Each structure stands twice: as structure tokens, then as C-alpha cells.
Amino acid sequence: MILVLVGNCMSQNSPAAEIDSVTPRGLELENSLPLLDEIFNNRLQEGVQKANAKLGDIEDLETDEFCDEEVLYTELRKAIFQSLTASWGLKGYGLDKQLRILLADQSHSLLLNDSIYRDISYLEGFSLNLKELSDVVNIDGHFVGLDKLGHFFAEGWHYFELSDFKEANLDQALEWGKEQESGKFGYTTTGIFSYADLVANFNGWRFWNKVLSKEDDPLKGFFANLFNQSYVTCDIQFLLSIKHRKIVKAWEYNTRFDLNDYVDGAWDEGNNCNSYEDADIEEKVTFRVKEVNPDFICPAYPANCLEAQKKYGEYAKHLLHPSCLHGNELEM
Numbered sequence: 001m002i003l004v005l006v007g008n009c010m011s012q013n014s015p016a017a018e019i020d021s022v023t024p025r026g027l028e029l030e031n032s033l034p035l036l037d038e039i040f041n042n043r044l045q046e047g048v049q050k051a052n053a054k055l056g057d058i059e060d061l062e063t064d065e066f067c068d069e070e071v072l073y074t075e076l077r078k079a080i081f082q083s084l085t086a087s088w089g090l091k092g093y094g095l096d097k098q099l100r101i102l103l104a105d106q107s108h109s110l111l112l113n114d115s116i117y118r119d120i121s122y123l124e125g126f127s128l129n130l131k132e133l134s135d136v137v138n139i140d141g142h143f144v145g146l147d148k149l150g151h152f153f154a155e156g157w158h159y160f161e162l163s164d165f166k167e168a169n170l171d172q173a174l175e176w177g178k179e180q181e182s183g184k185f186g187y188t189t190t191g192i193f194s195y196a197d198l199v200a201n202f203n204g205w206r207f208w209n210k211v212l213s214k215e216d217d218p219l220k221g222f223f224a225n226l227f228n229q230s231y232v233t234c235d236i237q238f239l240l241s242i243k244h245r246k247i248v249k250a251w252e253y254n255t256r257f258d259l260n261d262y263v264d265g266a267w268d269e270g271n272n273c274n275s276y277e278d279a280d281i282e283e284k285v286t287f288r289v290k291e292v293n294p295d296f297i298c299p300a301y302p303a304n305c306l307e308a309q310k311k312y313g314e315y316a317k318h319l320l321h322p323s324c325l326h327g328n329e330l331e332m
Contacts, residue, residue, distance in 0.1 A: 017096055017134045018192055019145030020115035021269040023292050025300070029138035030106045036139065036149070036259050039102060040080065045253050047079030048072070048232055052250045059244065066249035067234035069212065076211065080153050092150025099146045100135050107135035107146065116292060117192075119284040124277070128192070140260050144267045148200040152262070155180070155197070156204010163205070164214060170205065174318040177201045193275040195321040196267050199308075202319055203262040219311060229255045264311060265304025266320060272308070273298040273321040299324050 051072040055061065077086040081095050100107065112118060112133055122129045134147035159173040168176075181193050209215055213230035220228060233254040240248040266272040276282040289296055298321075299305045305324040309316050316325055 017093060017132075017145075017147040017150070018117060018128055018194070019134045019136050019147060019269065020110050020117065021136065021143060021145070022116050022289050022296055023110060023114070024108045024136055025143065025270060025293065025296070027108055029108060029136075031140055032103055032106045032137040033140045033260060033263075035103060035106065036099075037257060039099075040259070041257050043079045043082070044076060044231065044257055047076035048251045048253045050079065051075040055250070058240065058248055063247045063249070067251055072232065072251055073208075073211070077153075077157060092147075092154030094150075095153060096134050096147045096150040099149055103135070103137055103146065107137045109133075109135045116285050116288040118288065120281055124281055139263045139267075142263055142265055142268050143270060144263060145196075145269070148196060148267050151197050151200035152204040152207065154204075155201040156206075157208055159201055159205035160208035164209075170218065171318075173205065174198075174202065174315070178318065192281075193277070194269060195274070195319060195324070196269045196272045199264075199266045199272060199312075199319045202312075202315065207257075207262060218315065219313070231255050231257060264308060265301060266308035266312075266324065268300075268304070270296075271299040271301055271304045272319075272324045275321065302327060 051068070051074075054068070054071050054075065055066065074086040077091070078084065081091045082098060083089070083091065083094065100109070110133055112129065115133055117128060117133075120128055134145045136143060136145050138144075155177065159170070159177065162168040162173040162176060163170050177198050181197060206217055206219065209217065210228070211231050213228060216225040217228055231254060232251050234249050235252045237248045237250050240250075276285060305320065305327065308320055308324065312319055
């Protein structure tokens with residue numbers, strides 16, 4: 001039976017990693033926002049440079065052959081994930097593990113056996129027991145798991161790919177995300193459904209859309225979208241154009257990435273509560289939560305849920321746990 005579970009887990013390539021947002025709650029952690037912004041701005045610039053380097057011999061190119069979008073997206077993903085490939089493998093989980101090292105001085109690490117999930121068995125949550133918990137960090141006052149950055153860039157890309165390249169719409173991409181969280185990203189492999197993962201995924205779509213601003217940001221109004229600059233633009237290179245006596249264009253990094261444009265209180269699983277596959281798992285987790293913090297109630301900060309309801313509007317029903325969506329507190 002265990003061998004079958006191992007095979008299923010491996011075949012699904014589950015990227016699932018979980019965090020404990022209760023046990024370390026209240027710790028004073030340094031704000032990781034500046035370092036995260038620095039890491040990803042450097043990686044985005046690297047991706048733009050490598051996309052331009054793929055052009056080849058300028059003399060052989062026609063004007064419409066500059067600024068290849070497919071090459072740009074590929075090189076950006078390779079740079080963000082620090083990978084030789086853009087799509088193969090567990091990109092989000094790999095990024096999560098990189099960030100645990102890079103932010104070791106600003107994050108909090110917790111062993112599974114010391115967490116609120118310690119009683120979930122292999123049969124109930126195979127991937128949870130197979131992989132260590134991710135670390136938690138302070139992102140501008142929000143208590144967030146580093147696994148959410150993996151979701152933001154990797155699953156956010158899948159949302160964008162579905163809606164931009166595979167003729168699905170954003171609502172269908174959101175439904176795909178919920179299906180994955182009910183399956184190999186959640187219930188099937190860890191026994192846990194993370195609404196905060198869905199929020200990170202959705203914001204990841206917003207990020208990838210803003211790379212070239214292919215569509216309006218659904219959370220911004222008409223005028224805000226008019227001034228919503230893309231991260232990358234295709235610009236004329238004047239000196240090269242003069243040198244080669246024809247219009248030469250290249251990708252340029254146009255606007256700095258700021259993670260604070262995306263992160264909010266709904267990324268925090270202590271506000272945007274988890275659901276569990278069955279009552280037995282929920283009972284085990286609830287028991288440990290009470291043991292760690294008898295007064296803990298989810299959402300920990302109801303005001304963050306009110307802000308999330310306003311921010312996400314019509315999309316909130318896809319992203320927020322019922323207690324965060326409707327203001328019902330869960331005693332755990």
C-alpha cells in the first residue's frame with residue numbers, strides 16, 4: 001500500500017509543501033520584503049538580458065523578428081527559478097527551497113514533528129510527511145509561508161498560460177487552481193486545502209500579465225490600468241539602429257517589481273484559513289492548535305479579511321475561506 005502511495009505521489013509530481021502559521025505566530029521577524037524584491041528584480045533583469053542574447057546575428061533579423069515573446073517568457077521563468085529549463089520539474093517547490101536558504105536569517109523554520117500537523121499520518125497526508133515544512137517570513141507585516149512564492153510564480157504561470165495561450169479565461173484558470181488544491185496540491189497529498197495558495201496563484205497571474213500588460217489588471221479600475229506600466233517593453237535601440245542602418249529593437253526592463261503590489265493578509269493562512277480533507281484530520285490539527293495557542297481564532301485579523309473582500313471583489317469567492325469571506329470566526 002505504501003509503495004502504491006509513493007508511486008502516486010511521484011507520478012503526480014506534487015509540489016505540495018505546507019507551513020504552520022500558528023506555532024510560530026507572534027515571533028518578531030525582520031521584514032523580508034526588501035530582500036525578496038532585490039532577489040526577484042535581479043532575476044527578472046537577468047531573464048530580460050538572456051532573452052535579448054537569444055536574438056542571434058542582428059544583421060540577419062527583420063524588424064518584426066526582434067522581441068520574441070515566447071523567448072522572453074521562457075528566459076524569465078528560467079531566471080526566476082534559477083533553472084536550465086522553463087517548465088520541467090517542480091519549479092515552485094525548487095524556488096521555495098532556494099528561498100529558505102537565501103532568507104535563513106529572516107525566516108522561521110519548524111520541523112513537522114513540532115508543528116500542528118504532527119499527527120497527520122502518511123496515509124492521510126503522504127506528501128506532508130515526505131517533505132519538510134516550508135519556512136515562514138514577515139512580508140511587510142504579513143505572516144507568509146515561502147511556499148507561497150513558489151505558488152505565485154509557478155502556479156501563477158499556469159494560470160496565465162491557460163488564459164493567454166490555451167484559450168481559457170481567468171475564471172476557468174481559477175477553477176483549475178481549485179481542482180488542483182482539491183487534488184495533488186492539497187487534499188490528495190497533504191490532506192490540507194490552502195486558500196492562501198489560491199490567493200498566491202491568482203496574484204501570480206496578475207504578475208505574469210503585467211510582464212507585458214497583455215490584459216487589464218482585473219483588480220484595477222480604468223484609469224489605474226491606463227497608468228499600469230508593464231515590467232518589460234520592446235524599445236528601439238537607437239545606437240544599434242544607426243550602426244546597422246535599420247530599426248533594431250530589444251527588450252528593456254521597464255518597471256521594478258514590488259512584491260508589496262501583490263501580498264496581503266489573505267496570503268496568511270492564519271487569516272485565510274485552511275480546510276481539511278476529513279473530520280479526523282481537522283480534529284487532529286485543532287487539538288494541536290489548542291495545545292499551542294488556546295486563544296487562537298481564525299481569522300487572526302478579521303480586518304485583513306475585510307480588506308481582501310474589497311480587494312478581490314467578484315474573485316473573492318474563488319480565493320477566500322468561508323470564514324474569511326463571510327466573517328465567521330473559526331475556533332481551533
